[in-house]
Amino acid sequence: MTTEKAVPVVFSIGSNCGDRLSNVQIGINWLSTIVYDFKSSHIYATPDCHGGYREYMNAVVKGITTLSPEHIEKISKEFEIANGRDCIARAAGDVPLDIDLVIYEDVILRPKDYAREFFKIGYESI
Numbered sequence: 001m002t003t004e005k006a007v008p009v010v011f012s013i014g015s016n017c018g019d020r021l022s023n024v025q026i027g028i029n030w031l032s033t034i035v036y037d038f039k040s041s042h043i044y045a046t047p048d049c050h051g052g053y054r055e056y057m058n059a060v061v062k063g064i065t066t067l068s069p070e071h072i073e074k075i076s077k078e079f080e081i082a083n084g085r086d087c088i089a090r091a092a093g094d095v096p097l098d099i100d101l102v103i104y105e106d107v108i109l110r111p112k113d114y115a116r117e118f119f120k121i122g123y124e125s126i
Helices: 020-031 069-082 087-092 111-115 117-125
Strands: 002-015 036-040 044-046 056-067 098-104
Touching: 002 020, 002 117, 020 036, 020 056, 020 098, 044 117, 056 069, 056 117, 069 098, 098 111, 111 117
Parallel strands: none
Antiparallel strands: 002 056, 002 098, 036 056, 044 056
């Protein structure tokens, strides 16, 4: 569950439905409980990168953690589900809350996300 050392991490947060601003803030607040030396970008809007019609609210968070990437992935997905990202939401294209670990210990785990504008905006601001 934990690593032997503290490592830098960077997350992407997004929401395309409901109170998107609040949803992203909920994600930011939660991440502040699992990383230290926490820093968040501002929350900003971007178009759907897949060409959909819904605008997303986004933020990028960075910090330090001793959690393994596998454990982060597990608890992030559990938190998303607890905040409405279930099978029904997925089928409808609703993203109440999406939290993705993009960088772990200076390794880019999600190169497509890393290259997208929705990530670059926040990452460059922190």
